Ligand SMILES: Cc1cc2nc3c(=O)[nH]c(=O)nc-3n(C[C@H](O)[C@H](O)[C@H](O)COP(=O)(O)OP(=O)(O)OC[C@H]3O[C@@H](n4cnc5c(N)ncnc54)[C@H](O)[C@@H]3O)c2cc1C
Ligand code: SF4
């Protein structure tokens with residue numbers, strides 16, 4: 001419960017109807033991904049502009065009240081559950097598109113705008129904002145920047161951070177910081193834009209974003225390839241990249257993932273498929289046609305079983321919807337899902353899948369693997385039933401083995417179930433940054449920084 | 453209170469399937485307007501979860517939030533985890549109903565509905581005196597409400613009640629010369645009391661195809677409005693009554709000309725009796741025979757296309773939620789429209805998006821229903837069509853209301869009315885031709 005005098009003070013800043021404290025409303029914002037993992041916030045505050053955000057933070061900081069910025073809440077890793085109580089700062093009202101600057105290929109937006117809405121507007125000028133975390137209809141720009149969301153097109157286009165030219169950020173004490181700008185080279189000294197991108201709401205509240213736009217590609221082609229074994233698929237990926245072809249996307253799904261998709265799996269895939277690739281190429285029509293021919297030849301040379309080229313936008317959407325549904329379908333298939341990120345040199349992707357398969361059978365577990373294989377990003381995902389307690393130790397074991405396998409192949413591994421990293425230099429540096437900018441630890445105090 | 457929680461408890465598993473991904477937001481018409489968490493399925497589900505966990509009670513706030521849903525099923529169709537949010541919301545209302553009674557306006561309407569004779573009588577009275585309470589507008593079937601009626605927004609255009617209900621205008625059995633089958637016609641309330649023109653068209657078209665039509669006079673409202681409001685017990689009374697009524701006749705099929713009514717017979721009745729094997733079996737026998745009229749004409753009757761005459765208009769189509777996602781009938785009405793010579797069919801954007809009517813939702817939440825409706829009207833305007841075809845009386849009324857606000861000239865009719873028109877033109881031209889020859 002928030003003190004009445006504080007409720008009044010916040011109401012004077014944002015207006016009484018934008019300080020929500022009714023119990024039923026608080027309950028709607030108490031949760032995140034996991035059922036049962038929830039904690040009631042004390043208030044939900046909906047600021048209208050930067051000045052209001054600044055005044056809210058100044059007061060919260062003086063009173064040492066935790067603040068959790070929230071976009072649409074689609075992060076899927078409990079990033080916005082108000083674990084310490086306090087304020088949910090809802091940015092939905094700040095959703096304007098402030099400017100599209102076609103000369104500088106830039107747009108300035110407020111954080112609450114949905115990515116799909118931004119794309120709809122810039123499309124009118126023949127431009128695109130390429131990052132697509134698979135949730136463009138539900139993710140806000142603020143959430144994407146705060147998470148540095150990766151991207152199903154990142155092989156060619158990079159991740160969110162490559163499209164952020166400048167930010168306006170309100171710091172914990174209410175100071176308004178402006179970083180970067182529309183000039184391509186706009187940094188002297190520390191690159192604060194990059195520091196804030198991916199800061200997960202722990203260093204400040206993003207209130208404006210200048211994004212970089214790209215001309216829309218002339219043509220787009222998408223194909224789906226099915227293989228009888230993943231080694232062939234992995235080798236095909238390597239061969240494509242070695243041939244200097246840069247697809248916009250190169251996505252991989254193993255048989256566990258395809259099975260979990262059920263009716264959402266593309267209908268053209270034969271049932272005995274062990275691995276599938278989704279490949280999208282875009283650019284100048286001539287080049288795209290040329291690349292498609294080369295890719296087809298490479299796929300044939302690697303024993304591909306089935307190649308389907310999307311002829312219509314609807315078919316293309318069907319491929320993408322399948323990939324976008326991967327996480328949710330896996331989550332549905334079992335009651336516990338430990339999803340991890342293994343980032344390995346892409347030449348080793350097939351080896352990694354191979355290792356995951358043997359780790360799964362050794363530990364008697366189901367482990368799915370899918371991801372942006374073109375970037376070497378795989379998501380080994382351990383699935384099991386909570387009712388069998390013995391499986392938890394198997395799963396932890398498998399987690400360690402996957403981590404070791406990734407490191408052995410020259411990659412890195414992250415999971416949301418991290419080992420203690422305190423004392424490491426990296427953690428020290430991150431904590432130093434966090435606590436000098438937010439000495440009272442009010443911004444998203446989920447201990448994320450402590451863990452590294 | 454304990455019992456109400458139990459009502460929710462058996463849906464616990466269903467709720468925990470929700471991974472809070474928020475995909476349902478993308479399609480929820482209420483969210484588009486309100487942009488609050490309580491508008492979208494995800495927020496409602498977490499509120500139910502809180503009640504189940506004992507973190508909250510069924511309060512007036514709970515009630516209010518659960519009422520913000522038009523039961524359009526869009527979230528359920530979109531959900532990657534297979535959560536049937538629309539049904540869960542109805543269950544939550546059921547819990548709320550038993551703990552605190554219905555929304556006052558609805559309560560009044562449903563008290564009326566409970567007593568069939570009283571209902572029939574008062575709606576007939578409304579029909580007879582309709583012209584007094586509805587301002588006439590320059591469009592057939594639409595009147596602006598002149599006197600405030602409790603709970604109805606006065607800005608709203610409503611269709612007047614018909615002077616004589618459909619079923620009083622026809623005999624119980626409508627014979628044809630060479631009947632190839634015998635069907636029972638479930639008229640539903642909107643068609644019996646308001647849009648009798650649709651009922652007439654259905655009868656004409658069936659007759660043209662040598663189908664004998666039976667209209668059991670004892671039929672009652674399908675019960676969907678009370679069902680979606682959470683009064684399951686009352687809905688079961690209606691269901692049982694309708695099942696018994698139709699069982700009394702020897703019928704090859706049962707047809708209805710409204711998506712919601714058809715869904716009631718085909719899906720909701722068997723569901724309602726899931727814990728009563730005998731009734732369930734009877735409900736299923738009825739369900740198997742039931743078809744929506746377009747579906748029936750295309751899939752079963754294979755309607756006669758040789759007698760169709762030219763209707764030179766441009767038509768667009770709105771798919772009612774219960775047609776698109778409830779019984780999944782969208783291709784058949786289009787097939788009928790496209791079979792009509794001279795008719796030009798244009799698709800509108802988001803044809804299957806809710807129009808905001810949502811059964812009695814628009815009675816209790818007219819402002820939100822209006823906003824949802826505005827998007828529909830703009831999409832209609834973009835098509836430049838002369839006429840909007842649809843398959844539900846509530847949608848028809850709500851879209852006409854919107855067109856009136858936008859001062860647009862289009863009329864809204866049932867798909868079958870256009871088919872009926874085409875048969876009429878066909879008959880006239882044959883007459884003319886035979887006169888010439
Ligand atoms: C099915 C599914 C698939 C997904 N796939 C991917 C994927 O492939 N790659 C990927 O990277 N992500 C993925 N995500 C995660 C998610 O879509 C993105 O992370 C998205 O960018 C989150 O946006 P949001 O508006 O929902 O943010 P929220 O969930 O509301 O917030 C995310 C984080 O950002 C902070 N935050 C939000 N707004 C601000 C602000 N204005 N200022 C400061 N901090 C802020 C929050 O405090 C929180 O820590 C997926 C999610 C789903 C449901
Ligand atoms: S109901 Fe379905 S779509 Fe909506 S948040 Fe839950 S899982 Fe996602």
Ligand code: SF4
Pocket residue numbers: 479480481482483491492493520521522523524525526527528537538
């Ligand atoms: S049924 Fe329709 S109105 Fe109700 S929550 Fe789902 S999408 Fe929204």
Ligand code: SF4
Pocket residue numbers: 639640641642643672673674675676677710712713845
């Ligand atoms: S759905 Fe509507 S029209 Fe059909 S019977 Fe029920 S109340 Fe009447």
